[in-house]
Amino acid sequence: MGKIISCCGTFCSDCEYYPHDCAGCQNLKGKVFWLPYIDANICPIFDCCINKNHYQHCGLCKKLPCDKLHINDPTKSAEENAEMLKMQIEQLKKLSK
Numbered sequence: 001m002g003k004i005i006s007c008c009g010t011f012c013s014d015c016e017y018y019p020h021d022c023a024g025c026q027n028l029k030g031k032v033f034w035l036p037y038i039d040a041n042i043c044p045i046f047d048c049c050i051n052k053n054h055y056q057h058c059g060l061c062k063k064l065p066c067d068k069l070h071i072n073d074p075t076k077s078a079e080e081n082a083e084m085l086k087m088q089i090e091q092l093k094k095l096s097k
Contacts, residue, residue, distance in 0.1 A: 005091065006024060008058055009092040010025075012025065012026075030047055031043075044071070045071065056095075057095050059092030059093060064089065
């Protein structure tokens with residue numbers, strides 16, 4: 001089975017919560033388990049990318065990288081979050097080619 005990637009460039013299938021605690025952004029339509037951490041009802045990245053702009057992923061957006069991609073995981077260090085953001089942007093650039 002291939003890797004499952006979200007619209008923000010995160011590999012859902014590599015996440016420790018996938019698939020038991022989280023089925024991935026696409027399957028959940030942006031209503032992922034971590035939304036209480038940011039006090040939201042839908043992932044702002046998913047909402048912007050998929051619902052509002054109708055892109056397959058953020059790599060198709062001219063504003064990449066935008067402020068929405070800077071949502072930090074409160075369970076990770078600043079360094080881990082920065083590395084994750086770097087990986088997401090690299091992946092999105094690859095997808096957009």
